[in-house]
Amino acid sequence: xxxxxxxxxxxxxxxxxxxxxxxxxxxxxxxxxxxxxxxxxxxxxxxxxxxxxxxxxxxxxxxxxxxxxxxxxxxxxxxxxxxxxxxxxxxxxxxxxxxxxxxxxxxxxxxxxxxxxxxxxxxxxxxxxxxxxxxxxxxxxxxxxxxxxxxxxxxxxxxxxxxxxxxxxxxxxxxxxxxxxxxxxxxxxxxxxxxxxxxxxxxxxxxxxxxxxxxxxxxxxxxxxxxxxxxxxxxxxxxxxxxxxxxxxxxxxxxxxxxxxxxxxxxxxxxxxxxxxxxxxxxxxxxxxxxxxxxxxxxxxxxxxxxxxxxxxxxxxxxxxxxxxxxxxxxxxxxxxxxxxxxxxxxxxxxxxxxxxxxxxxxxxxxxxxxxxxxxxxxxxxxxxxxxxxxxxxxxxxxxxxxxxxxxxxxxxxxxxxxxxxxxxxxxxxxxxxxxxxxxxxxxxxxxxxxxxxxxxxxxxxxxxxxxxxxxxxxxxxxxxxxxxxxxxxxxxxxxxxxxxxxxxxxxxx
Amino acid sequence: xxxxxxxxxxxxxxxxxxxxxxxxxxxxxxxxxxxxxxxxxxxxxxxxxxxxxxxxxxxxxxxxxxxxxxxxxxxxxxxxxxxxxxxxxxxxxxxxxxxxxxxxxxxxxxxxxxxxxxxxxxxxxxxxxxxxxxxxxxxxxxxxxxxxxxxxxxxxxxxxxxxxx
Numbered sequence: 001x002x003x004x005x006x007x008x009x010x011x012x013x014x015x016x017x018x019x020x021x022x023x024x025x026x027x028x029x030x031x032x033x034x035x036x037x038x039x040x041x042x043x044x045x046x047x048x049x050x051x052x053x054x055x056x057x058x059x060x061x062x063x064x065x066x067x068x069x070x071x072x073x074x075x076x077x078x079x080x081x082x083x084x085x086x087x088x089x090x091x092x093x094x095x096x097x098x099x100x101x102x103x104x105x106x107x108x109x110x111x112x113x114x115x116x117x118x119x120x121x122x123x124x125x126x127x128x129x130x131x132x133x134x135x136x137x138x139x140x141x142x143x144x145x146x147x148x149x150x151x152x153x154x155x156x157x158x159x160x161x162x163x164x165x166x167x168x169x170x171x172x173x174x175x176x177x178x179x180x181x182x183x184x185x186x187x188x189x190x191x192x193x194x195x196x197x198x199x200x201x202x203x204x205x206x207x208x209x210x211x212x213x214x215x216x217x218x219x220x221x222x223x224x225x226x227x228x229x230x231x232x233x234x235x236x237x238x239x240x241x242x243x244x245x246x247x248x249x250x251x252x253x254x255x256x257x258x259x260x261x262x263x264x265x266x267x268x269x270x271x272x273x274x275x276x277x278x279x280x281x282x283x284x285x286x287x288x289x290x291x292x293x294x295x296x297x298x299x300x301x302x303x304x305x306x307x308x309x310x311x312x313x314x315x316x317x318x319x320x321x322x323x324x325x326x327x328x329x330x331x332x333x334x335x336x337x338x339x340x341x342x343x344x345x346x347x348x349x350x351x352x353x354x355x356x357x358x359x360x361x362x363x364x365x366x367x368x369x370x371x372x373x374x375x376x377x378x379x380x381x382x383x384x385x386x387x388x389x390x391x392x393x394x395x396x397x398x399x400x401x402x403x404x405x406x407x408x409x410x411x412x413x414x415x416x417x418x419x420x421x422x423x424x425x426x427x428x429x430x431x432x433x434x435x436x437x438x439x440x441x442x443x444x445x446x447x448x449x450x451x452x453x454x455x456x457x458x459x460x461x462x463x464x465x466x467x468x469x470x471x472x473x474x475x476x477x478x479x480x481x482x483x484x485x486x487x488x489x490x491x492x493x494x495x496x497x498x499x500x501x502x503x504x505x506x507x508x509x510x
Numbered sequence: 511x512x513x514x515x516x517x518x519x520x521x522x523x524x525x526x527x528x529x530x531x532x533x534x535x536x537x538x539x540x541x542x543x544x545x546x547x548x549x550x551x552x553x554x555x556x557x558x559x560x561x562x563x564x565x566x567x568x569x570x571x572x573x574x575x576x577x578x579x580x581x582x583x584x585x586x587x588x589x590x591x592x593x594x595x596x597x598x599x600x601x602x603x604x605x606x607x608x609x610x611x612x613x614x615x616x617x618x619x620x621x622x623x624x625x626x627x628x629x630x631x632x633x634x635x636x637x638x639x640x641x642x643x644x645x646x647x648x649x650x651x652x653x654x655x656x657x658x659x660x661x662x663x664x665x666x667x668x669x670x671x672x673x674x675x
Contacts, residue, residue: 138603141607145606149610160617161622161628163614165630167614171611175559178567185596234633293636295636
């Protein structure tokens with residue numbers, strides 16, 4: 001069981017090495033990528049079942065006992081998010097491969113895409129599984145460095161502009177993260193999360209607050225919490241379709257997971273956190289209102305992405321078992337639905353040749369399947385019953401209603417932001433799918449990687465998008481067991497005894 | 511090793527004032543450079559900031575002491591090796607990212623002619639709009655927009671045909 005824990009990190013890394021060495025053989029790269037991610041998805045499922053039945057699984061790398069060595073930990077939350085993330089990366093990879101085949105034929109290999117994609121997956125797995133603050137930094141760097149390459153490869157002028165903002169902001173937050181780690185180490189003498197959970201409580205409260213707030217700023221930048229969100233709607237829309245889907249699905253949620261993990265494990269509190277409630281309200285409203293005025297489909301989705309980070313933040317701000325459980329469920333649902341919407345946006349762009357909403361129209365008649373693929377995740381994101389979004393929002397609202405007066409007010413804002421999301425998406429529906437049929441606009445830039453306006457989309461691209469829609473529907477169908485699972489995960493997070501005992505053993509009582 | 515780290519945390523770590531000030535100056539310089547538009551200055555800012563952070567990691571390990579190699583000295587006189595390992599990892603990562611930024615800056619210079627970070631174009635455009643577009647209510651006006659945009663498309667297509675013939 002302990003070996004399985006290392007494989008979600010090692011397999012994608014080995015796969016990346018193989019795809020670099022085999023960069024002349026396109027088929028080899030594709031097979032390696034899909035096989036590796038399929039295996040990781042199965043392993044993540046196994047980890048989830050075992051972690052749910054027997055408690056957190058721990059591996060001490062190199063045989064060094066924690067807190068000296070690096071520990072990998074899979075508990076219910078990390079295994080669940082790992083499973084959902086891997087399913088999304090698998091679907092997006094299938095989509096990306098078939099988009100490339102549709103555009104350039106079966107024979108063209110890519111020297112950078114497959115290795116970087118797999119390295120990003122390795123970083124994501126490591127970020128979920130690590131039980132060590134510094135390894136978390138390394139995981140983020142692994143993930144972000146791969147993302148820098150993916151967002152700036154085959155550059156044109158607009159993509160380089162977006163890439164610069166993205167890279168600079170991410171670098172800044174990484175250096176702040178490193179600073180926070182140095183200060184935490186200076187104060188406590190450990191970087192092991194389970195060990196820190198015991199030691200940080202003994203620090204003076206002022207010092208604790210400073211360290212907690214530093215980590216909030218670090219992960220706030222990476223997770224695009226208002227007012228630290230400005231880089232996201234600028235950079236994501238400029239990435240090619242599948243890459244934008246990958247980023248939108250995973251990167252911000254991994255950062256939110258890190259925030260959830262560190263705040264619940266290290267900086268525990270007994271009542272709702274007012275600062276985070278205010279940030280959640282700002283994030284929900286700024287994102288939703290920003291989405292309303294956009295004319296670029298991808299920018300609109302990016303703003304809605306920011307808005308829905310606020311929903312998860314609300315769950316964390318409530319800071320009890322129910323709230324944190326709601327946040328975990330919402331994160332799982334959000335990963336799938338945002339990735340799906342960006343993939344659908346890619347399909348729409350390929351058909352219409354533009355991302356401008358006012359230059360599209362009539363797709364409901366010319367591409368009815370596309371309309372279905374858009375409608376289901378759109379309704380899910382807006383939280384209409386009986387979709388997964390409704391289940392997740394219900395969990396958040398129940399937690400908010402039970403926790404006190406101010407959380408009830410914020411729960412009202414949750415409903416308002418959901419309605420604004422629905423309005424923004426209805427606006428997309430009216431402009432893109434209704435109205436007169438329009439001839440596709442010609443591709444403005446033939447040299448860049450994205451081929452648009454041709455309506456050439458292969459069946460696997462639709463199948464991959466449909467698969468993600470199916471995952472999000474499955475979350476709705478299995479809402480009962482999943483809600484129970486996240487409720488257990490929430491209880492684990494709020495009272496991290498099982499986590500600490502699993503990592504430290506008898507030393508946890510110290 | 512366990513005892514060593516434990517004792518180190520029990521004692522308050524005394525920090526060299528000169529080193530602390532150096533870290534502060536490096537952070538100030540780094541952040542100031544990060545605020546500029548030119549990617550080259552941003553790059554230097556990141557490098558300086560990275561040095562500051564690595565120095566801070568070193569400071570976190572406590573005062574200078576003997577190299578932590580078993581058998582060369584009594585364990586009590588060892589320096590804490592962990593921050594050094596962390597700083598080494600961080601140096602490798604910042605080095606890799608510095609090269610990436612350098613390549614990005616060069617690419618921007620080749621493509622755009624300069625390496626300055628530009629404003630968000632679409633954001634500026636939306637900010638300039640006087641009346642926010644109200645899509646659902648404005649039925650008639652919308653229809654006309656669609657028509658005129660259609661004409662534009664057809665005109666563009668016609669131009670394309672002319673050019674081809």
